[in-house]
Amino acid sequence: MDRLVNPPRIIGLTGGIGMGKTTVSNYLAQKHLPILDADLYAREVVQTGSPVFAKIIDRYSPKILRSDGTLDRPQLGEIIFNQPSERTWLEQQIHPYVRQILSQERDRLIQKFETIVLVIPLLFEAEMTDLVTEIWVVSCPPDPQIERLIQRGLTREQAQARINSQMTIAEKCERSQVILDNSSTLENLLKQVDSALTQNPEPIKPQPFST
Ligand code: ATP
Numbered sequence: 001m002d003r004l005v006n007p008p009r010i011i012g013l014t015g016g017i018g019m020g021k022t023t024v025s026n027y028l029a030q031k032h033l034p035i036l037d038a039d040l041y042a043r044e045v046v047q048t049g050s051p052v053f054a055k056i057i058d059r060y061s062p063k064i065l066r067s068d069g070t071l072d073r074p075q076l077g078e079i080i081f082n083q084p085s086e087r088t089w090l091e092q093q094i095h096p097y098v099r100q101i102l103s104q105e106r107d108r109l110i111q112k113f114e115t116i117v118l119v120i121p122l123l124f125e126a127e128m129t130d131l132v133t134e135i136w137v138v139s140c141p142p143d144p145q146i147e148r149l150i151q152r153g154l155t156r157e158q159a160q161a162r163i164n165s166q167m168t169i170a171e172k173c174e175r176s177q178v179i180l181d182n183s184s185t186l187e188n189l190l191k192q193v194d195s196a197l198t199q200n201p202e203p204i205k206p207q208p209f210s211t
Contacts, residue, residue, distance in 0.1 A: 007203065009115040010106060012132030014123040016169045017162050018148045020138040020182040020189060025119045027190050031197075034109050038098050038120040038128075045097040046071055052093045059089070081161040095126045102131055115197075124167050124175060133203040136196060137176035139169050140183050177201040 013028075015021045029035050045052050048070055056064060056071065060079070066072045080087040102118055109116045120128050129135065142163070149159035173179050178196045182189045 006114055008110045008113075008133070009200065009203075010110065010131070010133045011115065011117045012123050012129065012135045013117055013119045013138070014121060014135065014172060014176070015138030015180075015182075016140075016145060016166060016172070017121065018145050018152070018159075019140045019169070020180070021119055021121060023182075023186065023189065024136075024138055024180060024193055025117060027193055028117050034113055034116045036102055036105050036109070036116065036118045038102060038118065038122070041098045041101045042094050044101075045094055052097065055093055056090070077158075077162075081158070081165055084165070087165060091122075091126065095122075095128075099126070099128060099131070102128070106131060122166070124172060129175075129204070134178065134201050135176040135204065136178040136180060137169070137172045138180045138182050138189075139173055140181070144183065177204065 011028075013021055013025055025035050025037070044050075046056065047053060053071065056076070060076075064072055064075060076090075080090050102120070106116065106118065118128075118132055120126070120131075123129060123132075123135065145163065146156065146159050149162070150156060154162070178199070178201060180189060180192045180196065
């Protein structure tokens with residue numbers, strides 16, 4: 001077995017919406033670190049024909065579909081970001097699948113790589129911290145966060161509703177080992193990433209790995 005000598009680093013990358021997680025994960029991918037993206041899996045589990053897709057139609061009627069039969073994500077977004085109980089319901093359907101896929105893929109990759117990255121926007125909210133050995137949070141002040149979301153096509157109100165649906169960034173920072181401050185330039189952000197990669201903080205807890 002060519003399993004690694006050093007304990008694996010499993011970085012859980014999180015942060016508020018629009019604060020720079022993808023920017024950081026793209027940079028880490030350029031450095032050839034394998035990336036697992038929870039958002040990608042969350043999209044997969046609501047694809048046409050999946051069990052979760054069927055439950056969503058049961059709950060909201062076929063009006064939640066576009067004319068091509070796929071989920072109307074903006075319409076669903078309007079519901080869940082304005083009604084916390086609906087968001088909770090949807091997350092309860094999606095998160096167990098996402099957790100299962102992340103966990104399986106993590107165990108597979110950790111056989112081959114010393115460091116892997118799990119990008120999990122709702123790492124704390126979905127209680128997935130046990131999947132990782134260290135937590136990095138990307139943080140920025142509210143103004144650039146809202147401006148970046150508006151640039152992506154959300155209204156100010158929509159941006160605010162999405163921000164309000166998440167745990168505050170202050171609390172996320174408190175619970176993280178590494179804080180990446182994205183309040184200035186990209187160059188400055190990426191320097192912090194380089195530094196965090198060399199620092200190797202103490203693991204947050206021993207993880208069960210299948211070897
Ligand atoms: P989401 O939560 O929606 O997935 P995210 O946390 O992954 O968002 P990014 O997509 O990395 O955030 O960044 C949001 C937008 O802000 C992107 O268009 C990105 O290019 C831009 N951006 C991120 N950091 C900076 C920065 N320091 N300066 C200027 N633009 C930035």
